[in-house]
Amino acid sequence: MRRLVSLSLLLSAALAAAHAAEPRPNILLIVADDLGYNDVGFQGARDIPTPHLDRLAASGIRCTDGYVSYPVCSPSRAGFLTGRYQQRFGYEFNPKWDATAVTHGLPLSETTLADSLRAAGYTTGAIGKWHLGAHPQFHPNRRGVDEYFGFLGGGHRYFPGSVVEVEIGAGKKAATSGDAEHNSPLLRNSTEVPEVGELTTRLGEEAAASVTRHARDPKPWFLYLAFNAPHTPLQARADQLARFAAIPDVRRRTYAAMVATVDEAVGRILAALDATGQRERTLIFFISDNGGPMTKRNANASVNSPLRGQKGDVFEGGIRVPFLVAWPARIPAGRTYPQPVISLDILPTALAAASTARDAKLAALDGIDLLPFLTGRNTAAPHARLFWRMDGGEAFAVREGNWKWLRTYQNAPQLYDLSADLGETRDLASARPEIAARLAAAAAEWNRSLSAPAFGNNPFGGLINRTGLERSSAP
Ligand code: CA
Numbered sequence: 001m002r003r004l005v006s007l008s009l010l011l012s013a014a015l016a017a018a019h020a021a022e023p024r025p026n027i028l029l030i031v032a033d034d035l036g037y038n039d040v041g042f043q044g045a046r047d048i049p050t051p052h053l054d055r056l057a058a059s060g061i062r063c064t065d066g067y068v069s070y071p072v073c074s075p076s077r078a079g080f081l082t083g084r085y086q087q088r089f090g091y092e093f094n095p096k097w098d099a100t101a102v103t104h105g106l107p108l109s110e111t112t113l114a115d116s117l118r119a120a121g122y123t124t125g126a127i128g129k130w131h132l133g134a135h136p137q138f139h140p141n142r143r144g145v146d147e148y149f150g151f152l153g154g155g156h157r158y159f160p161g162s163v164v165e166v167e168i169g170a171g172k173k174a175a176t177s178g179d180a181e182h183n184s185p186l187l188r189n190s191t192e193v194p195e196v197g198e199l200t201t202r203l204g205e206e207a208a209a210s211v212t213r214h215a216r217d218p219k220p221w222f223l224y225l226a227f228n229a230p231h232t233p234l235q236a237r238a239d240q241l242a243r244f245a246a247i248p249d250v251r252r253r254t255y256a257a258m259v260a261t262v263d264e265a266v267g268r269i270l271a272a273l274d275a276t277g278q279r280e281r282t283l284i285f286f287i288s289d290n291g292g293p294m295t296k297r298n299a300n301a302s303v304n305s306p307l308r309g310q311k312g313d314v315f316e317g318g319i320r321v322p323f324l325v326a327w328p329a330r331i332p333a334g335r336t337y338p339q340p341v342i343s344l345d346i347l348p349t350a351l352a353a354a355s356t357a358r359d360a361k362l363a364a365l366d367g368i369d370l371l372p373f374l375t376g377r378n379t380a381a382p383h384a385r386l387f388w389r390m391d392g393g394e395a396f397a398v399r400e401g402n403w404k405w406l407r408t409y410q411n412a413p414q415l416y417d418l419s420a421d422l423g424e425t426r427d428l429a430s431a432r433p434e435i436a437a438r439l440a441a442a443a444a445e446w447n448r449s450l451s452a453p454a455f456g457n458n459p460f461g462g463l464i465n466r467t468g469l470e471r472s473s474a475p
Contacts, residue, residue: 025327026282027117027222027350028211028269029080032262033073033129033155033231034311035322036292036302039259043322045303047247048256052267056286059279059326059333061374065340066323067386067399068290069366071312073154074131076289076343077226081112081132083347083358083367087389090454095133097153097181104455105133106143111358113347114144117222120356125210126150128203128226141189145224149188149206153181156228158235158258160195182233198237200229200258204265208272215276220354226289227265230258232298237261251301258300280329283353285346288321308424314388314397314406315424327353331374339381340399345370385439387446392453398439398446405429405439413440 037043041050042057069079069086074094078086086092095104106112114124125147126140131154140148185192196202207225214221236257243260247253266286273279292302293311302310309315323341325331330353344367351358352369372378381401388397397406402419415429415436429436 023281024122024220024354025329026211026214026220026278027122027353028282028284029113029222029224029346029350030266030269030284030286031077031080031128031224031226032259032286032288032322033226033228034290034293034298034300034302035230035259035262035288036294037288037304037307037317037320037322039230039255039292039302040263040322042324047244047252048259050259050263052263052270053286053324056266056270056284056326057324059328060284060331061325061335061337063323063325063337063341065338066287066321066342067319067340068287068321068343069319069388071290071314071318071388071390073129073231073289077131078106078110080287080343080346081106081114081224082110083113083344083365084110084363085344085366085387085450087450087453088363088366090451092389092392092453093456094131094154095455097134097179097184099134099136101133101455102135102137105135105138107454108137110363112144113350114140114222114224116144116347116351116356116358117354118144118146120351120354121219122354123147123214123217123219123221124223125221126224126226127206127210129154129156129228130226139190147189147210149186149193150203150226151184151186151228153184155182155231155233156184156186156199157182157233158199158229159197198235198261200227200261200265201237203227204262204268207265208268211269211272211278212276215278222350225269227262229262230255230300230302232300234258234300240264249301255301283327283330283350284324285350286322286324286326287343287346291316291318291321306423312390314390314395314408316404316418316422319388319397325349325370325374330371332376337374339373339383340386341370341373341382342367342386345382385442385446387443389447389450393447396443396447398443400439400442403435403439405436405443407440407443415439 039045041054068076070076075086075091078091089107118124124145126145128150130152132138186195234254236254240257240260244253244256290311292304293299304317307317309317348365348367349370352371368382373382386399395408402417404416404418407413413429414427416424
């Protein structure tokens with residue numbers, strides 16, 4: 001008996017040692033910009049083939065109800081790079097493009113995913129769009145990133161030169177983004193480098209080179225690859241445009257070519273992972289930072305169907321995004337996961353995969369480790385409720401199970417049953433007042449835990465409010 005016990009102890013010790021010796025995964029976070037919910041093959045797009053993204057989806061889990069924490073670019077990024085609702089630290093608008101604006105960016109009080117993984121012994125990289133503040137104190141190299149290649153603003157022209165207009169037919173041109181932000185220099189760390197070729201293609205090449213360069217390192221790596229595509233300006237390579245000649249609308253044709261270029265870049269990275277034998281031990285996330293903008297400023301001819309709304313909305317079309325998690329060594333392949341998850345979960349999931357815990361002295365996270373849920377060990381819903389607040393309290397939304405409650409501006413609150421009405425067309429607020437009241441109260445309680453916006457979005461740093469912050473700062 002004693003021998004059996006000893007043997008069992010020995011076995012446990014051996015298993016523990018084996019687990020400890022298991023190499024920590026590389027972590028790759030790929031973010032598309034303003035990608036429509038229905039604009040990649042794995043989401044059902046018919047007119048834009050995305051074979052590489054589809055292959056990535058087939059190698060892992062597609063989260064059907066995957067959300068971001070804000071329906072526009074910069075606050076969404078502040079959320080997933082900290083694992084916290086970004087309104088907790090006043091981040092509720094896009095920052096000014098102003099290198100002297102010390103408050104317009106990710107507060108230095110916050111710890112980024114790159115900070116945490118670097119402290120855990122990872123080599124950290126970021127490639128592409130930053131958009132977390134133009135002041136030098138917000139530079140990626142000061143926020144945990146060892147190796148940076150990209151541009152610091154919220155968008156960029158795709159080709160060298162100053163022309164960023166695109167023909168939209170009949171001699172008309174679309175609105176341009178030919179401002180300083182979209183023409184800012186490309187940087188390698190802090191050194192300006194020449195623009196060469198098409199930007200999405202270049203970002204993919206840089207990412208593939210990074211993956212290959214670090215393949216034999218004793219340390220694992222983290223790479224944050226933030227494409228600015230398919231955000232405007234609508235510009236694409238001629239060979240990609242030619243592939244989509246059958247799409248009559250030149251804007252949709254250009255958008256399709258841009259999405260296809262993102263897909264091609266992802267293919268280049270997956271090929272680099274395969275060629276260097278790293279695919280099994282790399283945890284990959286793929287999301288869009290917000291829903292597709294269809295009719296508003298920076299509209300890019302994206303499609304969010306069957307969802308209602310678009311970028312800038314708390315309807316599903318603004319906040320529900322394509323959302324993939326793949327890690328062949330640990331997560332089942334070819335599945336869908338139906339429970340609501342949020343981009344805030346990426347950070348704690350990555351830290352758990354890296355066998356590191358966030359410093360308990362640091363602020364609490366809102367995201368949770370998804371690994372027990374995605375591997376099927378925990379069959380409960382990861383989140384009892386998810387919340388959104390926009391524009392300092394102009395709009396709110398709550399998701400609880402299949403219920404979605406929202407209030408936008410001065411409109412009456414609305415309630416939808418997403419299990420029966422994914423398109424948010426039948427308002428049940430009057431029919432189910434008890435549920436509407438419960439979710440309104442939950443939103444109000446959550447709102448009390450947040451901060452007021454620390455910076456606004458007009459050129460003077462104030463807030464653009466349609467109805468007045470004081471009047472509408474509670475749901
Ligand atoms: Ca965006």
